[in-house]
Amino acid sequence: MSAPYCVFLFRAAPYSGPSAQDGIDALLAFAAFEQPIKPLFIGDGVFQLAQGQTPLDRKNIVKMISAFEIYDIDQIYVHKESALSRNLRLSQAIGCHTLVSHPDTRRLIQGARQVLSF
Amino acid sequence: MNYTLVIQTSLHCPSAATALKFAQALIETKHNILCIFCYGDGVHLANGNTVPPQDEQQTASNWRSFAVENNLVITVCIAAALKRGLLDKDEALRYNKQGISIEHPFELGGLGQLVEATANSDRVISF
Numbered sequence: 270m271s272a273p274y275c276v277f278l279f280r281a282a283p284y285s286g287p288s289a290q291d292g293i294d295a296l297l298a299f300a301a302f303e304q305p306i307k308p309l310f311i312g313d314g315v316f317q318l319a320q321g322q323t324p325l326d327r328k329n330i331v332k333m334i335s336a337f338e339i340y341d342i343d344q345i346y347v348h349k350e351s352a353l354s355r356n357l358r359l360s361q362a363i364g365c366h367t368l369v370s371h372p373d374t375r376r377l378i379q380g381a382r383q384v385l386s387f
Numbered sequence: 388m389n390y391t392l393v394i395q396t397s398l399h400c401p402s403a404a405t406a407l408k409f410a411q412a413l414i415e416t417k418h419n420i421l422c423i424f425c426y427g428d429g430v431h432l433a434n435g436n437t438v439p440p441q442d443e444q445q446t447a448s449n450w451r452s453f454a455v456e457n458n459l460v461i462t463v464c465i466a467a468a469l470k471r472g473l474l475d476k477d478e479a480l481r482y483n484k485q486g487i488s489i490e491h492p493f494e495l496g497g498l499g500q501l502v503e504a505t506a507n508s509d510r511v512i513s514f
Contacts, residue, residue, distance in 0.1 A: 275505065288395065291427040291467070298498035304506065383505050385393060386513040387427075 274305040276381040279314035283330040289317050292387025293333050300340035308337070309369070309377060311348035313355075318347060318366070320358040335362040348374050388509035391422040393501065394429035396514055398446045403432060406514040407450055414457055422504035423454075423461045425493075429514070430468040433461065433493035436486070454492035462496040463489060 277296050281288035299306055310318055322331050337345065349368040352359070359366070369377060378384055390413055396402040413420055425432050437447045454461050468489065469478060475489040489495060505511050 287427045287467075291395065294466070295426065295498055295501065299502050299505070302499065302502045304502060383508070383511045384513075385505070385511060387395070 272305050273382040274307050274380075275299065275383045275385060276378055277306055277308045278378075278384060278386040279308060279310045279317055280312045281317075281387060282313040283317045283319075283322065284324055284327065285313070288387045289314070289330055290328065290333075292385075293330070295385065295387065296337075296342075297340060300337075300342055303341075306342055307344065307346060307377060307381070308334075308342065309346040309348065309374065311351050311374065313351075315347055315351045315355060315357050318345075318357070318359050318363055320360045322360070331360045331362055335360070335364060338364045346374070346377060389419050389421045389507060391424065391501070391504040391508040391511045392420065393424050393426055393511060393513045394432060395425075395427040397428040397431045398434075398437065400428075402514045403429070403446050404444055404449075407446070407453060409512065409514075410453060420457075420459060421508050422500065423459065424496075424501045424504065425461060425463045425467075426498075426501070427464075427467055428471075430463050430471055430473055433463045433468065434473055434488045435490055435493075436488045451492060459492060461493045462500050463493050464501075465495040465497060468495060 279292050283289045317330050322329055343365055345366045346369050347366055349370050394406050432450050434447055439445055473488045474484055475495055476487050479487045
């Protein structure tokens, strides 16, 4: 069907620790090597896409995510239940995104060649 | 099968020790460990200067022994290591720092190595 892809799971809140930034850095490294990637934001990871982030003295996570398109990552996936249960308002800055239901999330992960988790 | 292990948790998280048990099981079941990549807080695994109390887990030295016994090199992300103050001899010289904490069997490397290992592995397990 489609080309083999890696799923990058983003599970951490944006400024809670190093994981969110580290995950994005790793994703960009993979993208630079032209590896097909499907980023999936799940659990507290959906907060990385939240509207109105104004971090002090650190890199703005949502701005980095909005730059994914430059690296040919034209679709990001957001676990619907995680976003709804957190009453999340998605940032306007992020590009094409798909809210995926729980069964579709499972299919997305099962269809991946590799899964990396941050 | 070829495995890549990505370790991102610090020494004091149980998963640093679990990851070692997993790696040992891979060896015992005759799988091939293509790459062990320490990223984020996982770089602390490579710290040769840890001195845990005798009655506590000796995670860093257990990892070191495991790698030496099985002739493995553990790759440590250089960016993550530097910002946490973990340097090998070359980086300590380059940045004029006193402490050398990373030595064989740990080696500083880049995300490019993780990309290559992921491409050549059947399984990538994140800890």
